[in-house]
Amino acid sequence: MTSDMTARMLRLLSLLQTRREWSGSDLAERLSVTARTVRRDVDRLRELGYPVDSARGHAGGYRLAAGTDLPPLLLDDDEAVAITVALRTAAGGLSGIEETALRALAKLEQVLPRRLRGQVTALHASLAGITWEDRGPRADPALLATLAVACRDHEVLTFDYAARHGTATARRAEPCHLVASGDLWYLLAHDTDKDDWRLFRLDRITAPTLTGRRVAPRPVPGGDAAAFVAGRLSSAPTRYRAIATVHAPAERIRARTQGLATRLRPVDDTTCLVDASDDHLSHIARILIGLDTAYTLDADPEVIDHLHETALRMLRATNRLPPA
Structure with a gap:
């Protein structure tokens, strides 16, 4: 008997979560019980902390309201x-x-x-998602x-x-x-x-x-x-070193650029350092391009060469330089 009641209450809870409002007669029909049993089961749910509102009248509507705490949810397979x-x-x-x-x-x-x-x-x-850059x-x-x-x-x-x-x-x-x-x-x-x-x-x-x-x-x-x-x-070794001195406040760069919390260090009110060091040259380039403001760079020769080649490709692509 107890297991039947528990199963019925779980089914009732599931129904209340699928529709904004149910009439008492609809719930009784779905659960194959009387309207009185539905009222008792609703009271039990309330005792367990579920905020079930009811509307008086012939239909006796019920709905699961928002409460102060999130109660457990019942999900179907899909x-x-x-x-x-x-x-x-x-x-x-x-x-x-x-x-x-x-x-x-x-x-x-x-x-x-x-x-x-x-x-x-x-x-x-x-x-599948579309990725426009190497992340x-x-x-x-x-x-x-x-x-x-x-x-x-x-x-x-x-x-x-x-x-x-x-x-x-x-x-x-x-x-x-x-x-x-x-x-x-x-x-x-x-x-x-x-x-x-x-x-x-x-x-x-x-x-x-x-x-x-x-x-x-x-x-x-x-x-x-x-x-x-x-x-x-900040102290972990990387294959390539690249430190940018950015001519902008640290808070401005932090707000406009994602993922730099561990790489950003304020110097003064108008300048900050961004550590773009990484094991991958393409990742360094992506960080620096994302700064979107003026900066000077202290970096390994491999980083400088990679950035120079990348910049030349971009300029040629926009017809700012003759083809190589």
């Missing part, structure tokens, strides 16, 4: 697949909501039925979801990690935070073998495995994960 694909896309590419989408994705994928996982993977793989390496949404669960549950993780020069090593770590910087995602974790904090680029992580061993969360040095990651990134 809705669950659609939301999961949307969250995977947002986590991998939309600026400003990546981390929020990632938390929601971790919750949803944890309870997603096995029968729907194949649909989600197939649909996400079939989607550099992107994180795999499935990997993001796995690491998000590991961070949330403080579960020890093993994975293979490729260094800058391609050499892969096996790692074992206690994951702490996922941090986005520009086009890249990083895992902040405590490396158990090295007994030290490490930053791992997600595009270099393969074969992540949850060990099932949970540990107490470690406090991040300094107490601020984002600030700690920013400090590590």
Whole structure:
């Protein structure tokens, strides 16, 4: 009897979430119960914290109202697949909501039925977006979801990690935070073998495995994960060095350019430094072009040559220079 009532209340909740308002008679017909039973089930939902409004009268209409807290939502199969694909896309590419989408994705994928996982993977793989520029390496949404669960549950993780020069090593770590910087995602974790904090680029992580061993969360040095990651990134070695002295206030550049939070340092009220150093020459060029203001550049010869060749191609394309 209890299981029947629970199933009926879940069905009632699902119906209330699909239409703005239901009459009592319609709900009773859908649930194969009396109008009195519908009223009792509505009262039980209210006791559980669901804000169900009712209109008096012959029809006895009901609707699920907005409340002070978001109650659990019931999704059918198609809705669950659609939301999961949307969250995977947002986590991998939309600026400003990546981390929020990632938390929601971790919750949803944890309870997603096995029968729907194949649909989600197939649909996400079939989607194609137009990219007008090389945005550099992107994180795999499935990997993001796995690491998000590991961070949330403080579960020890093993994975293979490729260094800058391609050499892969096996790692074992206690994951702490996922941090986005520009086009890249990083895992902040405590490396158990090295007994030290490490930053791992997600595009270099393969074969992540949850060990099932949970540990107490470690406090991040300094107490601020984002600030700690920013400090590590600013001192991390790169293949090519490129430092721009920009003739504009730091706040103006930060507001007009995405992904420079860890690369930007104020000099005075009218000048700032932008560290565009990177392992890829094309990425350096994209950062500098995005500044959209006057600057001077201190960079390696390879960077200067690449920028010079890029500028010549652009000038020839606009007939400002004769063909080579």
